[in-house]
Amino acid sequence: MPPIAKEICIGNLGNLQTLPDSFTWELTSADSVIPPSSAAVKESIPVIDLSDPDHVTTNLIGNACHTWGAFQIANHGISQKLLDEIESLSKTLFDMPSEKKLETASSEKGVSGYGEPRISSFFEKKMWSEGFTIADGSYRNHFITLWPHDHINNCRIIEEYKDEMEKLANRLMSSILGSLGVTVDDIEWGQKPGNSGSKVGRGAIRLNHYPVCPEPERAMGLAAHTDTTILTILHQSNTGGLQVFREESGWVNVEPSPGILVVNIGDLFHILSNGKIPSVVHRAKVNHTRSRISIAYLWCGPAGDDVEIKPIPKIIGPVGQSLYRSVTWKEYLQIKYKVFDKAFDAIRTR
Numbered sequence: 001m002p003p004i005a006k007e008i009c010i011g012n013l014g015n016l017q018t019l020p021d022s023f024t025w026e027l028t029s030a031d032s033v034i035p036p037s038s039a040a041v042k043e044s045i046p047v048i049d050l051s052d053p054d055h056v057t058t059n060l061i062g063n064a065c066h067t068w069g070a071f072q073i074a075n076h077g078i079s080q081k082l083l084d085e086i087e088s089l090s091k092t093l094f095d096m097p098s099e100k101k102l103e104t105a106s107s108e109k110g111v112s113g114y115g116e117p118r119i120s121s122f123f124e125k126k127m128w129s130e131g132f133t134i135a136d137g138s139y140r141n142h143f144i145t146l147w148p149h150d151h152i153n154n155c156r157i158i159e160e161y162k163d164e165m166e167k168l169a170n171r172l173m174s175s176i177l178g179s180l181g182v183t184v185d186d187i188e189w190g191q192k193p194g195n196s197g198s199k200v201g202r203g204a205i206r207l208n209h210y211p212v213c214p215e216p217e218r219a220m221g222l223a224a225h226t227d228t229t230i231l232t233i234l235h236q237s238n239t240g241g242l243q244v245f246r247e248e249s250g251w252v253n254v255e256p257s258p259g260i261l262v263v264n265i266g267d268l269f270h271i272l273s274n275g276k277i278p279s280v281v282h283r284a285k286v287n288h289t290r291s292r293i294s295i296a297y298l299w300c301g302p303a304g305d306d307v308e309i310k311p312i313p314k315i316i317g318p319v320g321q322s323l324y325r326s327v328t329w330k331e332y333l334q335i336k337y338k339v340f341d342k343a344f345d346a347i348r349t350r
């Protein structure tokens, strides 16, 4: 009798000695990073020092956004202690037995809880990763399940991280808007009483874990995607894996550096900018000897469900045309998770 195939669970990937077929991706040469012999090998997204004067950072951020749709930041004001705390919380979570993690599985992809990335349904093959999404307050119940005696401190870390990241996201948005010659007041919802500044924020956190992989070249940690956000701030542990895509350069590694955060422009900023800045296509590769943690703060702006996201009139200009129709964040998220990489086409006006 043939052996009964054991169900492969994402909570146990690190124990596997071979790459199962369901996790084996058919990658072509276009999928690899630039060969080391290429002159462009040193190319990577710029690191911008946020302690430099505002006019300097705005200019550098503007250039990076136009070129890459992404940049890295130093001296951003997020304490190393908080970054270490959230990284260590994530490690403790993913080190738990698979059955324990599954007790906190999200009921639906994309809402709070443990599970595969929401984009996984668009790919035939499975991704070599597990994650935990914090999209609303329901994560607190999951934390009680995971840490019956230590949830209060872990919830404190999450709340502090969200508050600090939201302030940073607002600051970065102002800078990026500044580089486009506008301010937050030029956005309709930026002027709404109660919706301005950082008071009403919409931010999710995704804790990602990429276990050690027996055949990293044929596996994929997190498949190529753009984020459905205004911007995403990413903290990566000391193992590389993040790659960004640019037409002119192909896939480019974004190596981790202590205290440096990565900022990705998401789809909503691309819409607000009337297509002037790209939302960056990125992915995460995995490693043969080292596991990797990343923590993404996915920021959708000071926007409630009913707030309209559309190109900023001042960016379109008096004679220009709007590239995209107006959408609410909720509506755009629905479109994205129906048509995935065709979402911009679905809301294009011409």
Ligand SMILES: C=C1C[C@]23C[C@@]1(O)CC[C@H]2[C@@]12CCC[C@@](C)(C(=O)O1)[C@H]2[C@@H]3C(=O)O
Pocket (backbone or CB within 6 Å): 110, 111, 117, 118, 119, 120, 133, 135, 204, 206, 225, 226, 227, 228, 229, 296, 298, 336
């Ligand atoms: C706010 C959100 C963005 C996200 C979908 C979600 O509803 C919550 C999870 C987020 C995340 C994190 C990992 C990568 C990503 C593409 C995914 O699969 O789930 C993003 C989603 C997104 O940006 O669309």
Ligand SMILES: O=C(O)CCC(=O)C(=O)O
Pocket (backbone or CB within 6 Å): 206, 208, 222, 227, 232, 234, 236, 241, 242, 243, 282, 283, 284, 293, 294, 296
């Ligand atoms: O792990 C990474 O480097 C990328 C994570 C990511 O893209 C995401 O969470 O949206």
Ligand SMILES: [Fe+2]
Pocket (backbone or CB within 6 Å): 225, 226, 227, 232, 282, 296
């Ligand atoms: Fe992402």
